[in-house]
Amino acid sequence: MxxxxxxxxxxxxxxxxxxxxxxxxxxxxxxxxxxxxxxxxxxxxxxxxxxxxxxxxxxxxxxFPQQELMNYPPEWLIGYLQHTHKCYINYQIPRLEKEIEQLDQLLNAPDHSAQVMIHFFKEYISEFSEHIEEEERVAFPYILGVEKVVSNKITYKEFVEEYKDYSIGKYLENHTDLEEKIFDLQNILLKYVPPPTNNCHFTNLLIEIYRLGKDLKDHTLLEENVLIPKVKEMEITLAKLAGKQ
Amino acid sequence: MIRILIAEPSYILRKGLIQLINELPDTSEIEVVGSHLGLIEVLNHFSPDLVILNTSIAVAIPMEEIKIHLPDTSKIIHLINTPLPPDSTSQQISIYDSKLVLQEKLSHYIKPEQVHDDEENSEELTSREKLILKHVALGQTNKEIASSLFISTHTVISHRKNITRKLDIKSVSGLTVYAILNGIIKMEDIS
Incomplete structure (x- = not known):
């Protein structure tokens, strides 16, 4: 509708x-x-x-309203993504982590299954947090910087001093990885882990992980289809400015 | 499950294609892009088995560049905004093609998945694949595995592809978890 x-x-x-x-x-x-x-x-x-x-x-x-979203100032979308990050870091992830830690009580497993899963998830979380931090620390400020030069809020010289040889291509690299792993986690829990003893709890955990995976997909979609093409567009203007210097 | 990317600027055509694909007897995962912007990024992370590509998008990006970012096994169907001759190949569809023609052409690419529960066709790993998986889980690179098993890197890669396809697990750490859960390696083996 x-x-x-x-x-x-x-x-x-x-x-x-x-x-x-x-x-x-x-x-x-x-x-x-x-x-x-x-x-x-x-x-x-x-x-x-x-x-x-x-x-x-x-x-x-x-x-997906790609063209439409590209017309708005990138800082709006960045603000949206930043608040998404906050929610993950402060609330969702710690909660999921706690649930995962209870896996050893949930799984009907004599061996190390639970510990293996906990280990995998912890590793995932640290990669995830690293990625978010990197976005907040480098990629987002860079994008906002590019926007400021292009709209003449700061000079090209000021911009170059701040972000010497960064370009948006660098930041795309570890995106796919995060999505891949969350799908792996879903598959392992769904297909290969011994049946849980507390079905209600386990099902809930799986639902939460699916939701995180879906959220992550949205996140990537916004970044890859709106933010990055927008920056690439602006980087062309930037290259012209550099030519004039 | 076959992964299909629809690269088509027209809203109506995208909708129509999705509808058509969903009528075919297969479960497909569909992604759409409406312009050439971001197409390469989507190709990289979605790695579609089939791309339905409108020629108007194809003119904005060189074909070679699209192909670089596609898996070798992927197919491309070109969607053309003008009528096609009646004997056109299944690599091309026209917006004027009838439903029957479209279904016929698409079904060359989108075939129903066969589900077998019997032993022969099961998705169980072969003993060779288990061996490769063991080495992968222990953190070895393709090159290292190749030299310790006296096979080519190419063979290692093709085994790994099969393992990933059968298990639906792509990342090395995911494969490691699987290997431990199934007793292929021990917890103590990884430190």
């Missing part, structure tokens, strides 16, 4: 509760009363069309 800025924000969430995470990531607080989507967005300094583009995509997965 097509959603509009005149709809009530609360109704939108009723349609699909997954949108709660979009609201959280855009730092839109709840307590909407009967306010419309556009009122709530305006009150929280979120661009209504940007909000609608993201929301529409959450509701209709096979239509």
């Amino acid at each position: 097509r959603i509009s800025a005149q709809m009530k924000m609360a109704d939108l969430v009723h349609i699909n509760f997954e949108l709660l995470s979009v609201l959280q990531r855009l730092m839109i607080p709840f307590g909407f009363k009967d306010k419309s989507v556009s009122t709530v967005c305006n009150e929280n300094n979120v661009d209504v069309d940007f909000f609608l583009a993201l929301t529409q995509w959450f509701l209709n997965r096979d239509e």
Whole structure:
């Protein structure tokens, strides 16, 4: 369905509760009363069309609004991704970690199965955190820097001093890895681990991991299809600026 | 499961293709891109078995570049915005093709997966594959495995492909977990 800025924000969430995470990531607080989507967005300094583009995509997965999202300032999307990161690091991951640690009570395994899984997951988490940190520390500031030069907010000289020979290509490298491993984890838990003793608990864990995998896929999609093409576009302008120096 | 990437700028055509593919008797995973932007990145991480590529997108990126980023076994179907002669090959489809023609051409690539539960066709690893897996799980590179087993690196790679296909596990650490769970290596072997 097509959603509009005149709809009530609360109704939108009723349609699909997954949108709660979009609201959280855009730092839109709840307590909407009967306010419309556009009122709530305006009150929280979120661009209504940007909000609608993201929301529409959450509701209709096979239509990714690439062109539309590319038209907005990259800092909006970066803000969205940063808040996603925060939620992972401060809440989701520690919680999952605790659940995984209980695996040895869950699995009906005489051997080391549980420890092996715990080890795998811990390794995964540290890689995951590293990737997020690297994004926050290098890639995002670089992208924002490129945007500032292109829109004449800082000079080319200032930019070069800050980000000597970084380019966006470098950052793409370990993306695939993270996705691959979470799918491996799903498959191992689903297909190869001895049947669990507490089915309810184990099923829940698996659902959470699937959700993390799906989130990660979305994350990659936003980065690979919006942020990176946008930066590559801007890097062309940048190269022209460099030529003039 | 066959992985299909649809690279097509038109919304209606994308929708139509997805609908058509979903009517075929196979479970497919479908990804879409609407322009050449980001296409290479998607190719790299999705590694599709089949790409349905509109010629209008293909003009923006050299064909060689697309092929570099595709697995060797991947196929490409070109989607053409003009009518095709009646005897055209299955590598080309036209937006004017009838449903029957489209289904016929697509079914060359999208064949129903055979599920066998019997021993012969099972996805069990062969003893050779288990041996390779053991070395992989112990952290050896393809080259090291090749020289310690007196086989070519090429052979090692093809064994590894089969292992990954059978188990649905791609990463080395995932394979290590599998190897331990199945007693192919011991916990103490890895430190």
